[in-house]
Amino acid sequence: MKLGEEDGNMRRTSSFGENLLPRVAGKLDVSQISDIIQIKSPDTFVRTLYAGKIICTVKCEEKVKVFSVQGTAFETAATSGGNASVENAPTISPVGLSEWLHQTLLKNDWPHLTSAKSVVCGGLGLKTRENFKLLYDLAEQLRASVSATLAAVNAGFVPKDLLVGERGKNKTPKLYVAVGISGFMQHLAEIKDSKTIVAINEDPEAPIFQVADLGIVADLFKVVPELTELLKKKR
Ligand SMILES: Cc1cc2nc3c(=O)[nH]c(=O)nc-3n(C[C@H](O)[C@H](O)[C@H](O)COP(=O)(O)OP(=O)(O)OC[C@H]3O[C@@H](n4cnc5c(N)ncnc54)[C@H](O)[C@@H]3O)c2cc1C
Incomplete structure (x- = not known):
């Protein structure tokens, strides 16, 4: 989107967006609004705080509005037919402080984490x-799709893009x-x-059981292979 008076600037909430948007807002000298989940009117937004624990409605009086959206809160927009x-x-000339060398896309046979209907997630x-x-x-x-907690990623069990x-x-x-x-709140977002x-x-007091529809209090090293075998037999 063009940056200028009366324009909005939006990115999906992601590590790239979180890196870019505060810089854009800083350059424009306006406040940024993060993680919006609803647009009530051109200047009123609903956003989350503390990993979704608090939902608040904010009014933004900046002329240029810089905000990030939580993609899953909105229906997919049509890619054609708009006006x-x-x-x-x-084109912007490079300032010479960094150089783009290459980009490596990880390829695997699993459904992509952001579009998978089912996700199996592992922790520490x-x-x-x-x-x-x-x-x-x-x-x-x-x-x-397989994913992991921050603790498991930090321990080097899986790459960061599964976080x-x-x-x-x-x-x-x-x-x-x-x-x-x-099941800490930052993970549950x-x-x-x-x-x-x-x-x-294995811990019946683990906070994850407060949000679980089905809880199994057991040693994962026993239950997970059993579950896998049962599912194999069903197929
Ligand atoms: C600013 C901030 C941002 C954060 N962002 C994120 C984030 O984006 N994503 C994220 O995941 N975390 C995030 N965290 C970290 C988060 O708060 C937790 O520390 C983290 O999610 C815990 O990971 P865990 O559940 O794998 O590890 P732990 O909390 O150590 O839990 C491990 C669990 O495994 C169970 N267990 C152990 N052995 C067995 C066994 N044999 N069988 C069955 N169960 C067993 C234990 O009972 C325990 O409950 C953030 C923290 C901060 C401060």
Whole structure:
């Protein structure tokens, strides 16, 4: 979108958007509004705070509105048929501080995390990178995507692009299976709105059970292979 008077500037809430938008807002000398989930009028927005724990309505009186949206809160827009004009952005000469070398796209056979209908997510309870194989086996039977908590990503069990939660890919799948995950609010961000949440944790007091539709209090190393075998027999 063009930056100028009376224009809005929007990006999906993502690490790229979170990096870019505050800079755009700073350059324009306006306040940024993050994580909107509803547009009530041209200057009034509903946004989330504290990983979705608080929902507030804010009025923005800036002439240029800079805001990020939570993609899953809105219907997919049609890519044709609108009446907005499309203008080519001006070419900007590099300032020479950094250089684009290459980009590597990870390729795998799993459904993409942001579009998967079912997601199997692993936490620190998996204990090692190798043990994540249990989740890939289960995900294969469920035709699900595999994801992880920040703690599991930081421990090096899986790459960062599988992160789910406040700092990762936000998604509201139909089925969300949480394995060895405590369920802190930063992880649950949008996940808590999934249609069905299944939690496997050996600690009956784990907060994940407060949002789970189906809770299994058990050792994941016993339950997950059993579940995978049962699903294999069903197919
Ligand atoms: C500003 C901020 C942003 C954050 N953003 C994110 C984010 O985007 N995403 C995110 O995930 N986190 C985020 N976090 C971290 C979050 O608060 C939690 O610390 C993290 O999600 C915990 O990960 P975990 O559940 O894997 O680990 P833990 O909290 O250590 O939980 C591990 C669980 O595994 C269970 N377990 C252990 N062994 C077994 C077994 N054999 N069988 C069954 N269960 C077992 C334990 O009972 C425990 O409940 C953020 C934190 C902050 C401060």
